[in-house]
Amino acid sequence: MRVFKFGGASVKDAEGIKNVYDVLQKVGYEDVLLVVSAMGKTTNALEVVIKDYFEKSSALKSSVQEVKKYHNQVLLDLFEDDKNPVFKAVQAHFVELEYFLSHNKSPNYDFVYDQVVSYGELISTTILAHFMNHMGIKTEWIDVRNFIKTDSNYRDATVDWDLTHKNISKNVKRKMLNITQGFLGSNENNFTTTLGREGSDYTAAIFAYCLNAESVTIWKDVPGVMNADPRYFENASLLNQISYREAIELAFYGATVIHPKTLQPLQKKEIPLYVKSFINPLLKGTSVSKGVNLEPYLPCFIVKRNQLLISLSSIDFSFIMEENISEIFSLFHQFKLKVNLIQNTAISFSVCVEDKFDNFNELNAILSKKFKVDYTPDVTLYTIRHFNDSAAQTVEQGKKVVLKQISTETMQIVTVE
Template sequence: MKIFKFGGASVKDAASVKNVTQILQSEGTESTVVVISAMGKITNAFEEVIDAYYNKTDKLSENLGIIEDFHKNLMNDLFDKDDEIYKEIDILLGELSWFLARNTSQRYNYVYDQIICFGELLSTKIVSAYLTKIGVENNWFDVRNYIKTDSNYRDAKVDWDLTQELISKKLDASKLNITQGFIAANDTENTTTLGREGSDYTAGIFAYCLDAENVTIWKDVPGVLNADPRVFEDTTLLEQISYEEAIEMAFYGASVIHPKTLQPLERKDIPLLVRSFVNPKETGTRVSKGKMLEPFIPCFIVKKDQILVSISALDFSFMVENNISYIFQKLHDYQLKVNLIQNSAISFSVCIDNKFNKFDEFYNELKTQFKIDVQKGVDLFTVRHFDDKAVASIEAKGTPLLTQVNKETIQIVLVTK
């Protein structure tokens, strides 16, 4: 029993869908659960729909049209005009229109999940129908009937007991199963999601509940590299990474593996393979028990567009437990993700991600009680297993504002040139 995960980049056009089906045919089409994300950048396109709908702008029908045209154009290269799939896609788009017309809820996160899920529903319907068309029997299922969560929309927490029970009881794991990543449902059958880029986590959940042999995440890169190839020119493929090391890398922001994915796999000792859908014969990266890192070289992680905030008390008193815990509570309340902390006697600095755009509210609340210096638009570079050469290469990229070192890791906040 194995789990495959194909992300948006692997199903971004008709040729990519054909490539996915070829990989499935050569890797075996039995005892597999295939988890698929929305096609290309369609989740972002759905976010535009949500924005237009929620803020009642005049862009709603245009944004919906972009999504419909994208899928129909792609389908025209895969199917014949009278194939059943066109009706199925129209039914899904009809369900979406029905929701948009009938919904009365003002809860943004709830509305977001009820709309965003259509990206994964559309992509899996299309891949499943194409497999059927070329003669590969498969079982499409709605993941919302299997993965159950709480009602924390947009970042839902999995109900592991119920999910385990449903997957064990209802899923025929001997088949080639096709399902959606990222989406789930709560106990009232409303759609929830596991957080952006959460399809890897879906693969981890199925692997855990089915005691899978392994999970393969198919990517447009040869595997996990020692740096993001979009930012660094010379990168090296990491052949083996221990779970602990991969969790550290994901924690510091290595976006190639979703951080939550590794925990369920580690608990059951299920290897995670990261392989290239461009060169599927290559072995890629293996994350498993064993060597920490092979080859053992510095690994670079970048988080762009961070905010560096230095906070001190107005009366120059020490920054200690009581005010630090207060600041942390506020960071939590405003959903600001802290990526680095440093404190001295009178100042407390944090490097944060303003993912939910709530920094200004946080700032306005704190500025009455603290002196706050803010530097927006900085980059946070983390180097695991650093050496002098690696540090120098980062420092050459701009002006370092803050550096923090521990045994295996150095973090440098920079204003880049």
């Protein structure tokens, strides 16, 4: 079985849905499982719904209506007959969403977040499955929440691998086209959970692992894995092949083409991963597999913007020792700050972190009781794998470098621009 993942950009409108059909015509669709994200910017639009819900905003009805309007237009562009059962199927999802918004009693933001944003994937896959059937491809629509079981850590749930493996290996039908949702799971009480933002790649890897799949293909609007983000670097080059280890390193440092959690399950069973273009599906793209060399061998650039550089020093000039560092990391974990770089001296400790949940002010109040805290917001962290002098110069030119760290294969540079 092959597992394909199509992200939001590939199904953002009716033309995108039609293109998925065209891709499947070219590469085959028997014994295939599609993992599909929400359409376009739907997750962002549902985040507005959540914001309005918690603020008890008069705009809530209108923000829900915007999501409805967007999907209804896609339906009208795809299906000539508004009596097609897809209209009722999509409407049923919106009825469920509105029922939840009017009856939910939980004040837990993360819980509400997962229940609401999940409708993006549920609706996109419903539309895609109906369109495939409409075009003569028989499909099996799968509610992924019945297959991937997790703990209750909403917005970043951990997979229960034993139960998930049992569900998937026993219940996925072969020799046909299966369509399911990325990013989602459910806990023991059957409440929806999510696997972290951009977690659809991970979903594909979970299914591939449990099905002993032949391969996983991530379909994107780029030719494959590039050595740099073309938005930030001119002359970015396609990497034809990379090893699991190199891909894990790139993902660890923040490369966005492959989700950090995606590679481990594939590596365990040596399932190859391909990153290909849904615009030119017959091009080779990038292959990720066991033990292959980076080809071509080039410096690889990763950019993480909107980072926070924090420097801690002891108030009494004493050493920052293991017990201090242990306490600091425990607090970072508690407040969900992701650490992307560490540098320490005898009396100071610096980290570059991502504060995606806006918890730093609360954390700072605690840290300031024991340490002198200096911080610089909105810094940019550049990571260069297989760096050379020319690559470093490319990054540093015209910027103020506030921290630099070098290891055998990797250079990290924090800049203020």
